[in-house]
Amino acid sequence: MFKRILIANRGEIAVRVIRACRELGIKTVAVYSEADRKAPHIQLADYAYFIGGAKASESYLNQKKILDVAVASGAEAIHPGYGFLAENTSFAEMCGKAGVVFIGPPADAVQKMGDKLTARKTMIDSGVPVVPGTETPVKNIDEGKRLAKEIGYPILVKASAGGGGKGMRLVNDEKELESAIEGASREAEKAFGNAAVYFEKYLEEPHHIEFQIMADSFGNTIHLQERECSMQRRHQKVVEETPSPIMTPELREKMGEVAVQAAKAVNYVNAGTIEFLVDKHRNFYFLEMNTRLQVEHPITELITDIDLVKLQIAVAAGEKLPIKQEEVKMLGHAIECRIYAEDVENDFLPSPGVIKEFILPSGPGVRNDEAAYPGYEVPMHYDPMIAKLACWGQTREEAIRTLQRALDEYTILGIKSSLPFHRALVKHPQFQKGDYTTHFLNDEMPNLLKDIKGVPKDSATEEALLVAAGIHSYRKEIASRERPQGRVSNRRVWTSVGRQEALRTL
Amino acid sequence: MNFEAQIGDKTHLIKVHEEDGACVVTIDDGKPILADLVSTSRGYHLILGDRSYNLALASDNSNYEIQLEGKLYDFNLISEYKKLQKTLRGQELSGAGTIVAKMPGKIIKILANEGEEVHDGQGVLIMEAMKMENELRTPSKGIVKEIRVKEGETVDAGAILVVLE
Numbered sequence: 092m093f094k095r096i097l098i099a100n101r102g103e104i105a106v107r108v109i110r111a112c113r114e115l116g117i118k119t120v121a122v123y124s125e126a127d128r129k130a131p132h133i134q135l136a137d138y139a140y141f142i143g144g145a146k147a148s149e150s151y152l153n154q155k156k157i158l159d160v161a162v163a164s165g166a167e168a169i170h171p172g173y174g175f176l177a178e179n180t181s182f183a184e185m186c187g188k189a190g191v192v193f194i195g196p197p198a199d200a201v202q203k204m205g206d207k208l209t210a211r212k213t214m215i216d217s218g219v220p221v222v223p224g225t226e227t228p229v230k231n232i233d234e235g236k237r238l239a240k241e242i243g244y245p246i247l248v249k250a251s252a253g254g255g256g257k258g259m260r261l262v263n264d265e266k267e268l269e270s271a272i273e274g275a276s277r278e279a280e281k282a283f284g285n286a287a288v289y290f291e292k293y294l295e296e297p298h299h300i301e302f303q304i305m306a307d308s309f310g311n312t313i314h315l316q317e318r319e320c321s322m323q324r325r326h327q328k329v330v331e332e333t334p335s336p337i338m339t340p341e342l343r344e345k346m347g348e349v350a351v352q353a354a355k356a357v358n359y360v361n362a363g364t365i366e367f368l369v370d371k372h373r374n375f376y377f378l379e380m381n382t383r384l385q386v387e388h389p390i391t392e393l394i395t396d397i398d399l400v401k402l403q404i405a406v407a408a409g410e411k412l413p414i415k416q417e418e419v420k421m422l423g424h425a426i427e428c429r430i431y432a433e434d435v436e437n438d439f440l441p442s443p444g445v446i447k448e449f450i451l452p453s454g455p456g457v458r459n460d461e462a463a464y465p466g467y468e469v470p471m472h473y474d475p476m477i478a479k480l481a482c483w484g485q486t487r488e489e490a491i492r493t494l495q496r497a498l499d500e501y502t503i504l505g506i507k508s509s510l511p512f513h514r515a516l517v518k519h520p521q522f523q524k525g526d527y528t529t530h531f532l533n534d535e536m537p538n539l540l541k542d543i544k545g546v547p548k549d550s551a552t553e554e555a556l557l558v559a560a561g562i563h564s565y566r567k568e569i570a571s572r573e574r575p576q577g578r579v580s581n582r583r584v585w586t587s588v589g590r591q592e593a594l595r596t597l
Numbered sequence: 598m599n600f601e602a603q604i605g606d607k608t609h610l611i612k613v614h615e616e617d618g619a620c621v622v623t624i625d626d627g628k629p630i631l632a633d634l635v636s637t638s639r640g641y642h643l644i645l646g647d648r649s650y651n652l653a654l655a656s657d658n659s660n661y662e663i664q665l666e667g668k669l670y671d672f673n674l675i676s677e678y679k680k681l682q683k684t685l686r687g688q689e690l691s692g693a694g695t696i697v698a699k700m701p702g703k704i705i706k707i708l709a710n711e712g713e714e715v716h717d718g719q720g721v722l723i724m725e726a727m728k729m730e731n732e733l734r735t736p737s738k739g740i741v742k743e744i745r746v747k748e749g750e751t752v753d754a755g756a757i758l759v760v761l762e
Contacts, residue, residue: 436718440731443699447655447662450639471700471754499667502640504655511669544718545670546605552665554630555650557602557611558622559643560661560674562634563654565598565613565620568676 092408093117093167093192098132099157100172103462103478104386105132108170111400120164122157124150126470131462138164145472151175154182161191168192168407170400174474177383178205194407196382200357204380208251208289214377217356219349222368222376224291232269238290239268245293248272250279250286258282261293296371296528299323299378300335301364302350303391305399307406308360313416314347315391315399321529322516324439329509329532330516331387332426333394336487336525337369346375351416353380362388362403386429389458389481393425424490427481428498428517430461432469434507435543443471447505452497456483456490469506477508487525491517515539601680603737604672606717611674640664673737694742696733696759698752702726707748709759713741721759722746735761 096112097120098105109119109132121136126145133139140160143150150156152175161169169191171177177195180202186193195201204210208228214221223242228251229235239246239262248271250258258279260271272288280286299320306312319335320328334343350365357380364385366378388399397414406412433439449465461478463469469477482497484490498514516539521527532539547553600611612623623629632645640653653664659675675683706723709715720732721741743760746752 437734438731441700448640448653450653495667502653502664504653504662504664514667545668545672547670551648552668553604554624555643555645555648555652555665556604556661556663556670556672557609557624557674558630558632558645559634559641559650559652559654559663559665560602560656560672561600561611561613561622562620562632562643563641563656563661564600564659564674564676566634567656568598568678 093404095120095164095166095168096194096404097122097157097161097164097166097169097191098136098172099151099169099176100174101127101130101132101151101462101473103460103476104172104384106135106462107460108172108400109135111398111404115401115404117404120160120166122150122160124472126472129467131464131467140164145470147175147472154179154185158185158189158191161186162189166191168194168404170194170403171383173383173386178381180205192407194361194403196359196361196363200359201382203357204382206251207249207379210379211377213356214353217352219353219356219377220375222291222294222378225289228287228289229272232272235268235272235290236265239265242290242292247291247293248275248288249291250275250283251289252279252283252285252287258288294368294370294376296530297321298335298337298369299328299366299529300338300346300369300375301366301381301385302347303385303388303399304350304354304359304363304365305402305406305412306354306359306361306363307412308409309411310355311412312351312354312359313412313414313419314350315395315397315419316421317343317346318387318390320387321527322522322532323529324532324536328387328429330426330428330513330522331390332424332487332490333390334421334424337373339373342373342375349375349377353377361406362399386476386479387427389460389479390425390427393458393481393483394422395420396422423483423485424487425481425483426487426490426494427479428494428513429476429509430478430480430501430503430513431509432475432477432506433509435509435512435540437507439509441471441475442507443469443475444506445469446503448502449504450500450502451478452480452500454496456493457497458482463503480513491523511543511545512539515543599677600674601677602672602674604670606738694737694739694761695757696721696735696761698724698726698754698756698758700726700754701752703751704746704748704758705730707744707746708732709741709744711741711744715739715741715761724752724758733758735759737761 095118098108112119119136120138121133122140122142123133124145142156176182180198183193183198211221225238245263248260258275260275262268262271275288276286300317302317303315317335318331318333320331322330353365362384364381367375368378369375432442434442445468451459458481463477482490482494484493495517598613602609620632621629622632630646635642643650655662659673662671702724705725709721715735717738718734720734723732739761742762746758
């Protein structure tokens with residue numbers, strides 16, 4: 092087992108990995124940029140190394156600097172977290188060359204699943220169902236028209252080097268096709284330096300359902316069930332839950348088998364996630380594979396009772412999986428909310444700044460993965476997600492009740508956060524029924540934001556607010572008057588009194 | 598001590614004085630209420646008559662941000678004394694009378710004119726920051742006193758863009 096691990100990341104995932112290492116008796120090496128001198132992750136680590144400027148390219152994406160720190164600190168392994176260098180093939184290779192274990196899959200598995208078209212081809216060759224679409228980039232409009240007709244409208248034009256919703260166009264019929272291809276290509280060229288586009292069938296009422304897989308280096312591969320991730324805003328997940336409200340035991344078994352098959356097709360090792368799209372007829376199709384630990388892993392941990400980070404470290408250290416597929420548990424229901432430093436009323440604009448009050452909920456069924464504290468200044472250079480809240484219940488209804496209580500207890504003051512949005516979302520009837528697809532937030536956002544403005548609805552509440560603020564201001568005012576102009580502090584008063592007394596006794 | 602509070606579009610007069618260690622608070626023409634506010638490790642505890650409230654509070658001069666019963670509220674409360682000081686110094690009368698750039702960015706479009714009356718939450722300018730375009734809105738209703746930037750200008754974080762009165 093490793094004695095020292097470097098965490099090549101920041102924020103809540105770095106905190107998460109450090110906590111796991113601490114429980115395993117492994118020393119932790121953290122790296123930090125100029126903007127992160129006061130960040131929670133370096134406060135919890137055993138060793139901390141400064142690696143450069145606030146911009147990610149100068150620090151958290153600087154492969155050479157991070158490897159230099161690994162060698163200098165004696166770290167035997169690197170955990171890359173998610174984002175940054177987690178799915179970077181060259182970094183995984185460089186680790187190997189530097190004699191440091193990369194806690195993740197082999198570099199060639201990362202590469203095979205990194206390019207979407209290559210991943211699709213690999214899956215098709217292995218008999219895994221993929222979203223119907225083209226095998227190669229579309230060469231011209233005539234070929235495009237023919238292919239689109241074969242697939243059947245509506246279709247999505249997508250950038251093959253792409254991601255994050257960029258270089259994507261929805262086409263409902265042939266009339267729209269030419270401009271869609273031109274528009275998507277232009278956007279793809281600008282965003283990824285590669286104008287190649289391909290087509291995919293656009294599924295009706297799609298659910299984004301992903302399967303967690305875990306494989307050791309002895310060929311043992313298991314899945315840890317699904318996560319329902321259709322609650323997305325602009326293609327970014329905001330709430331995840333497990334099990335999926337539309338899943339059946341038969342579908343789970345089928346999809347689980349396919350997920351394991353997909354992982355085996357690229358000789359996968361360590362933790363990974365297979366993403367599927369499921370249509371309203373419960374047909375499922377491979378979308379892509381993420382060759383890393385995901386943000387939403389806590390909900391899987393809550394229902395299976397398995398610590399995925401510890402398992403990642405064990406597998407990387409050469410250990411066998413301690414559990415067989417038939418031994419994987421599925422207990423209760425778990426839901427996670429991603430807490431962002433964002434101004435919900437202002438189009439979710441990032442809201443960096445100093446947190447004045449930060450109170451976490453606690454009690455039964457509540458799990459916090461946080462990277463913030465009262466007085467912490469949320470930097471503007473990185474992803475604005477500052478914490479995750481995951482709640483567990485024996486049933487979905489109980490998990491929701493716990494989540495509602497926890498969201499009400501959760502307090503973030505001084506910066507704007509997505510808490511008001513989550514509070515409105517968990518009360519929405521469709522969410523409560525578990526009846527939502529990837530279209531939900533797009534359609535329902537205006538309704539959710541309707542009552543979000545902080546104006547009291549009844550006189551008792553208004554009275555409480557005014558009285559609290561009134562007393563608070565009153566006491567502040569009294570305190571500032573007792574200290575004239577703030578120039579003579581209490582200490583100075585006592586000093587001068589002391590001097591007077593001393594002089595009097597002489 | 599007297600205070601003026603602006604919550605939503607309503608204005609209230611709040612009187613606070615101390616009697617035997619507890620606070621007596623009167624709101625507008627209401628009956629005086631016996632109340633006490635205690636700071637705890639999880640915010641504040643308010644006793645109002647016979648009601649009990651757990652709340653979290655943060656203030657920035659006269660801007661108050663309070664979370665009560667799982668809901669977030671923000672409003673203004675200023676002592677009459679401070680309000681008078683501000684008037685004499687010619688400053689904005691309501692605490693949050695400015696629009697400030699939270700991050701460095703570029704002014705794309707100005708949507709209002711100096712002297713124009715604006716309502717709470719009205720979009721006054723569009724700024725590009727962190728690769729996105731964002732409409733910046735007024736924190737309260739008032740009149741646009743000063744627009745300190747031009748279209749096309751780049752600004753630093755913390756720059757005051759618009760002053761309202």
